Structure formats: structure tokens, C-alpha cells
Amino acid sequence: MKSFRIHKGKPAPLHRANVDTDQIIPKQFLKRIERTGFGEFLFHDWRRAKDGQHDHSFPLNHPRHAGASILVAGKNFGCGSSREHAVWALDDFGFRAVIAPSFADIFANNCVKNGLLTVVLSEEEVSEIVRRATEIEEYHLTVDLEQQKVHDGHGLSASFHIDEFTRHCLLNGLDAIGLTLQHEGDIAAYEARHPVPKAMRDFA
Amino acid sequence: MAGQRTLFDKVWDEHVVHTPAKGLPLLYIDLHLVHEVTSPQAFDGLRSAGRPVRQPHRTVATVDHNIPTEPRGTPILDPIAALQIQALQKNCKEFGVPLFDMDSASQGIVHVIGPELGLTQPGMTIVCGDSHTSTHGALGSLAFGIGTSEVEHVLATQCLPQRKPKSMLINVSGRLGEGVTAKDLALGIIGQIGTDGATGHVIEYAGPAVRALSMEGRMTLCNMSIEAGARAGMIAPDETTFAYVKGRRFAPQDGEWQKAVEKWRSLTTDRGARYDKTVEIDGSKLAPFVTWGTNPGMVVPVDAAVPEMSDLATDADRRAAERMFEYMGLQPGTPIEEIAVDRVFIGSCTNSRLEDLRAAARVAKGYRVDPKVRAMVVPGSQAVKREAEQEGLHKIFQEAGFEWRESGCSMCLGMNPDILQPGERCASTSNRNFEGRQGRGGRTHLVSPMMAAAAAIAGHFTDIRDWKFL
Numbered sequence: 001m002k003s004f005r006i007h008k009g010k011p012a013p014l015h016r017a018n019v020d021t022d023q024i025i026p027k028q029f030l031k032r033i034e035r036t037g038f039g040e041f042l043f044h045d046w047r048r049a050k051d052g053q054h055d056h057s058f059p060l061n062h063p064r065h066a067g068a069s070i071l072v073a074g075k076n077f078g079c080g081s082s083r084e085h086a087v088w089a090l091d092d093f094g095f096r097a098v099i100a101p102s103f104a105d106i107f108a109n110n111c112v113k114n115g116l117l118t119v120v121l122s123e124e125e126v127s128e129i130v131r132r133a134t135e136i137e138e139y140h141l142t143v144d145l146e147q148q149k150v151h152d153g154h155g156l157s158a159s160f161h162i163d164e165f166t167r168h169c170l171l172n173g174l175d176a177i178g179l180t181l182q183h184e185g186d187i188a189a190y191e192a193r194h195p196v197p198k199a200m201r202d203f204a
Numbered sequence: 205m206a207g208q209r210t211l212f213d214k215v216w217d218e219h220v221v222h223t224p225a226k227g228l229p230l231l232y233i234d235l236h237l238v239h240e241v242t243s244p245q246a247f248d249g250l251r252s253a254g255r256p257v258r259q260p261h262r263t264v265a266t267v268d269h270n271i272p273t274e275p276r277g278t279p280i281l282d283p284i285a286a287l288q289i290q291a292l293q294k295n296c297k298e299f300g301v302p303l304f305d306m307d308s309a310s311q312g313i314v315h316v317i318g319p320e321l322g323l324t325q326p327g328m329t330i331v332c333g334d335s336h337t338s339t340h341g342a343l344g345s346l347a348f349g350i351g352t353s354e355v356e357h358v359l360a361t362q363c364l365p366q367r368k369p370k371s372m373l374i375n376v377s378g379r380l381g382e383g384v385t386a387k388d389l390a391l392g393i394i395g396q397i398g399t400d401g402a403t404g405h406v407i408e409y410a411g412p413a414v415r416a417l418s419m420e421g422r423m424t425l426c427n428m429s430i431e432a433g434a435r436a437g438m439i440a441p442d443e444t445t446f447a448y449v450k451g452r453r454f455a456p457q458d459g460e461w462q463k464a465v466e467k468w469r470s471l472t473t474d475r476g477a478r479y480d481k482t483v484e485i486d487g488s489k490l491a492p493f494v495t496w497g498t499n500p501g502m503v504v505p506v507d508a509a510v511p512e513m514s515d516l517a518t519d520a521d522r523r524a525a526e527r528m529f530e531y532m533g534l535q536p537g538t539p540i541e542e543i544a545v546d547r548v549f550i551g552s553c554t555n556s557r558l559e560d561l562r563a564a565a566r567v568a569k570g571y572r573v574d575p576k577v578r579a580m581v582v583p584g585s586q587a588v589k590r591e592a593e594q595e596g597l598h599k600i601f602q603e604a605g606f607e608w609r610e611s612g613c614s615m616c617l618g619m620n621p622d623i624l625q626p627g628e629r630c631a632s633t634s635n636r637n638f639e640g641r642q643g644r645g646g647r648t649h650l651v652s653p654m655m656a657a658a659a660a661i662a663g664h665f666t667d668i669r670d671w672k673f674l
Contacts, residue, residue: 016524016527017520017524018399018400018499018524020499020636020638022617022636022638022639022640022641023638023639023640026640026644027617027618027619027641028618028619030241030269030270030619031241031270031282031284031285031287031288031619032284033244033245033248033287033288033291034244034245034248035245035248035352045639045640045644050626050644050645074520075400076399076400076403076433079399079400079433079499080335080430080636080638081334081335081617081636082242082333082334082335082349082350082351083241083242083351084242084245084333084351084352084353085352087351102400102403104400104403104433105369105403105404105433105435106335106349106350106351109350109351109354110351110352110353110354113351113353113354114353163367164226165226165227165228168226176353176357176365177253177255177356177357177360177361179227179365180230180357180360180361180363180365181360181361183221183222183224183230183363186221186222186230187221187222187230187232187361187362187363190221190232191232191259191362194232194234196259196261196262197454197456198457198460199322199453199454199455199456199457200261200262200323200454201261203261203302203454
């Protein structure tokens with residue numbers, strides 16, 4: 001897993017609530033069997049008009065937000081489908097962090113697994129970042145996981161909470177499967193007490 | 205009070221393999237369901253790390269998401285979909301995972317076949333790379349959707365490190381009225397608590413209106429837990445549950461059965477156990493619901509109207525509603541029953557089981573689908589399809605002008621050729637009305653199977669409580 005410590009980059013505002021994973025990566029792009037190559041389809045139906053051209057009213061297409069690496073969104077970001085393709089698309093597009101007032105559970109889990117940081121800030125803080133990102137040229141934001149702070153060099157500084165274990169995994173880019181397999185003894189003991197039901201064992 | 209536990213606590217506690225001093229509890233997974241769309245990258249991960257599937261016998265795969273619902277044997281025209289299906293076939297073979305393939309008599313939507321085959325049992329932990337895994341909680345299991353990295357994690361370790369979610373009780377008092385179904389209960393709940401009302405929580409549904417639901421109705425209710433943001437939805441097992449499981453292919457047999465039932469009887473919330481959150485719903489006040497917007501929380505009773513701007517509380521709500529009105533092609537204040545539909549979809553892991561099809565057929569019997577409407581019925585599994593055909597339901601549908609198709613996820617998410625055209629409006633028994641979900645520019649209204657069948661015939665939404673059954 002990719003590690004995350006400090007990232008400075010341009011934020012792109014997407015100030016809408018309940019952005020679901022169907023919007024982040026529409027279903028017609030879920031058929032790839034690789035983890036890569038999803039970035040060009042990120043927010044496809046919002047970014048592109050029906051003729052395939054970029055829709056310039058969509059914030060991510062605004063020249064000011066070109067090269068953005070921090071997405072700033074409304075509450076309940078990533079709701080709906082469990083598709084990790086949504087996270088792969090954000091990552092492949094170049095995003096390293098998403099800031100929102102709240103996230104859907106499965107999406108947030110998927111982010112951690114890919115080293116994409118989800119930062120929960122208050123509605124007010126998010127609105128303020130959106131305002132600054134929209135109004136200030138070359139606006140940059142620093143997301144600091146070590147200090148658990150977001151700051152912009154223009155007087156904005158906001159702290160965020162993240163549970164200690166997730167922070168530890170992200171800071172060190174730990175392999176989650178490897179960590180679990182350290183408990184092989186416990187898993188084997190559990191399995192000895194809970195054998196596979198007979199009907200399932202006999203099948204196939 | 206300490207020592208008194210909820211249903212969720214009991215299933216959770218039973219499955220904690222280890223709680224490290226630093227880190228998350230490690231939860232054992234009894235059953236892992238796999239499908240073609242969210243698994244290829246997970247199997248690739250195993251291959252590149254040289255890891256086997258730890259428990260192939262606790263893993264069951266099927267193809268459902270992108271397969272055509274044309275008659276089986278019709279070639280798959282989409283080469284990328286075909287490749288994804290081949291990848292699953294190859295992966296299952298290589299890693300020894302049982303697969304209910306395209307031509308299997310047991311193929312179906314993963315959340316339909318789990319319970320149907322008796323794989324899903326009370327007290328189990330169940331995961332699948334699909335958010336509607338919450339369906340299986342209807343039998344008193346703890347079942348939740350995961351992403352592909354977690355699919356790989358479970359394949360490799362049969363465990364998941366999990367932070368324990370909070371608990372939420374949704375107590376539904378009273379009785380659902382005539383024409384008000386489990387789907388309407390689900391939509392009513394989401395309408396009340398919102399699409400993030402249960403984020404971070406496992407819901408337990410309880411109360412007389414929940415107890416009165418059939419097993420299949422309970423699956424519909426638990427299925428939509430994720431639409432309220434919940435990690436999972438659960439219902440304590442009871443006689444309805446045991447009667448449903450008994451005799452199914454993977455259910456405990458003979459001497460095992462009694463032992464299993466005795467254990468399952470303990471899976472109820474202790475009196476006095478505490479929930480982090482409680483919601484009360486009066487079931488007798490619910491109506492058949494129709495969604496009007498682009499998330500499942502935007503619901504109104506069928507005899508009401510699309511909201512007026514002035515009905516909305518905040519600026520953010522009004523901004524969101526404006527987008528929704530535009531996308532949905534609706535004017536504020538339009539009575540729901542005046543909204544005409546172009547398409548009707550009866551199917552999906554929410555509403556494609558035998559009872560759903562029976563309910564829709566009862567409405568359709570003796571009528572004809574409105575000539576302007578294209579309506580399709582997609583059974584949830586091959587078994588559902590066979591049973592429905594034995595009862596002659598397919599004849600009722602076909603005579604009324606509905607298409608009768610092969611099993612799969614179909615137009616719920618439109619990964620196969622079953623999609624809406626831009627601007628088409630659909631009455632759908634599925635679970636998500638997100639923008640573009642059923643096809644780019646498509647307009648989805650979520651309803652119950654009866655309401656969908658009635659809309660197909662009337663050509664517009666109509667109150668099933670006034671329906672003249674023939």
C-alpha cells in the first residue's frame with residue numbers, strides 16, 4: 001500500500017452532497033480486469049457532454065483546477081455501490097486526498113486500502129476551502145497526516161480526527177493482508193473450533 | 205446494561221478471532237460470495253503475492269452483474285464483459301473456488317442464490333464485493349459489502365480487520381396496510397432518516413411489522429439498509445427464518461438441523477441491551493412510495509406530489525433539488541400519478557424473488573401493458589425462474605406484454621445490454637435511482653413490484669391501493 005504523510009497540492013471543489021460511486025465511475029467502465037486506467041473515466045458523465053467533449057461548467061474541467069490532487073466535496077461522499085474502481089479512478093486521476101464533512105463507510109475503507117486519505121472537516125471548514133479554491137489563483141492546500149492538520153498558508157488551519165490504527169497504516173504504507181497473516185496461529189485455532197459446515201465441505 | 209447484548213453483538217463476538225492491543229479486531233468470515241465485476245483484481249493480487257485462497261469451501265462464486273438476460277447460449281456481444289466472465293471462470297478453476305456459471309441451474313444474483321441455496325444461515329458472517337450484501341442479514345447473519353482489496357484480504361485470510369460499527373434499532377410498530385410492501389417500508393425508512401442516516405451503524409429491524417414480513421420481504425428490507433448508509437441490516441431469526449432455511453441444499457441436515465436451530469434461537473437481542481441509536485416507525489402510517497429524485501431518500505407517497513421548492517428546508521437541499529428536477533425532467537408540485545413512464549423493470553436483488561413476481565403477476569393478470577411502455581421481468585435466479593414458470597407466472601406476464609428474461613442483475617445497474625436511453629423514465633423495483641444508474645440520462649423511480657406492474661399497465665404511476673385485480 002502507498003504511504004501518506006504530508007501532501008501539498010491544489011484542491012478541486014465539488015461542492016455537492018451525496019456524490020455516489022456511480023457518479024465517480026459509471027458502470028460502463030467497471031468491466032476492466034485491471035486496477036489501472038480508470039482515471040480518464042473519473043466522473044465521466046459529469047465531466048463529458050454527451051458528444052464526449054469536456055463540459056467546462058464542471059469544476060474539475062476548470063483550468064484553475066487543472067492538476068488538482070485534493071478533492072473537496074459535500075457530505076456522504078462515496079455513497080452507494082462498493083466498487084473500489086471509484087477509488088482507483090480518483091487515484092489514477094492524481095488525487096491523493098479527499099476532504100468532505102462525511103464519507104460513506106465502504107468508500108472510506110476502500111480509500112485506506114489504496115493510500116488515499118479521507119479527511120473529515122466540518123461543513124463550515126469545507127465551505128471555506130471551496131470558497132478559497134474558487135476565488136484564489138494558484139490556491140494550494142497542505143494535508144498533514146502526521147500533525148492531523150489541513151492548512152493553506154492564507155490563515156486557514158483545521159485539525160482532523162483519524163483513528164490511530166488507520167493513521168499508523170497510512171503513515172507506514174502497511175500491507176493489510178500481511179498484518180492479518182501475522183495472526184496465523186489465532187486464525188488456525190479459530191478454524192479448528194469452527195470447521196467448514198459439511199454441506200459446503202462436500203461441495204465441488 | 206453490561207452483559208446484555210444485541211443480536212449484532214452476539215454475532216460479532218462469536219466471530220472475533222483476535223483483538224490486538226494496537227489495531228482492529230480480526231473478524232472471521234463464514235461465507236464469501238464472489239462475482240465477476242469486483243473480483244478479478246483481487247485474484248490478480250493473490251497471484252502476484254503467491255497466496256492461495258485460504259478457504260475455497262467458504263467461498264462461492266457466480267456470474268450476475270454483466271451477463272445478458274437474453275436466452276442462455278446467445279453469444280455475449282460485449283467483448284469486455286465476456287473477458288470479465290472468462291476471468292472469473294479461470295480464477296475459480298485456478299484457486300479451487302466453486303462457481304455457479306452461466307449454464308448452471310443454480311446461477312442467479314448473488315444475493316438471491318445465497319439464501320435460496322441455504323448458504324446464508326443465521327448467525328453467520330457474510331461478505332461480498334457488493335454493497336447489497338446487507339440482504340443476507342434478513343436471516344440474522346451479519347452481512348456487509350466490501351471493496352476489492354478487502355475481497356483479496358478475505359480470499360487470502362478468511363478474515364477482515366474491522367472496527368466494530370455502532371448499533372441502531374429501527375422498531376416498526378403497527379401493521380403495513382394493504383398494498384404497502386417491504387419495499388415501501390424500506391423506502392419510508394430511508395425517506396425518514398436519509399441516505400446517510402445509518403452511516404457507521406448496523407441496523408437491527410424489529411417490531412410487529414417486521415416480524416410479520418415473509419422471509420423474502422425481510423430480504424428486501426435488509427437489502428436497502430445500505431441505501432440508508434448502514435454497514436448492515438439484521439433481523440433476529442425466528443420460526444419464519446427456520447422454516448425458510450430448512451431443507452435447502454446447504455442447510456444443516458438431519459441431526460445437525462435441531463442443533464443448529466437451538467443455537468439460532470439464542471440470536472435475539474437481550475432485554476435491556478442498548479443500541480447507540482433508536483428510530484421508531486409507525487408501519488400503519490406508511491403508503492406505497494415512489495422516489496422522485498436521484499437518491500433513494502427522495503420519496504413521497506404515490507398519492508402525493510413531487511415537493512415544491514418551499515417544502516425544502518435548507519439552501520443546500522434546494523440546490524440539490526434543482527439539479528434533481530432538471531435531471532429527472534420534473535416540475536416541482538407535479539402529482540406522482542400524473543408522471544408517465546416509458547419503461548418498467550421488475551427485478552434486482554431487491555425485488556426479483558418468487559413472491560415479488562407473484563405480487564406483480566397478480567396485478568398484471570388480465571391486463572395489457574400500455575402500448576407506449578416497454579416492460580421487462582428479470583427473475584433473480586434460475587431457480588426463481590423455474591418456480592415462476594411452474595406456477596405459470598411467465599404466461600401471465602407474457603400475455604400482458606411483459607418481456608420474460610433470464611436471471612441476472614440486468615437493468616438495476618445496466619452493466620449488460622439492458623439499459624435506459626437518455627431521457628427515458630423507468631418505474632423500477634431496484635434499489636438506486638442515482639443519475640445514470642440505469643443508463644446515461646435515464647430517469648429512475650423506485651417502487652415495489654406491484655406498483656411497477658401497475659405503472660406498466662396504466663402507463664403512469666398509479667396507487668396500487670385502488671387497483672382492480674382481475
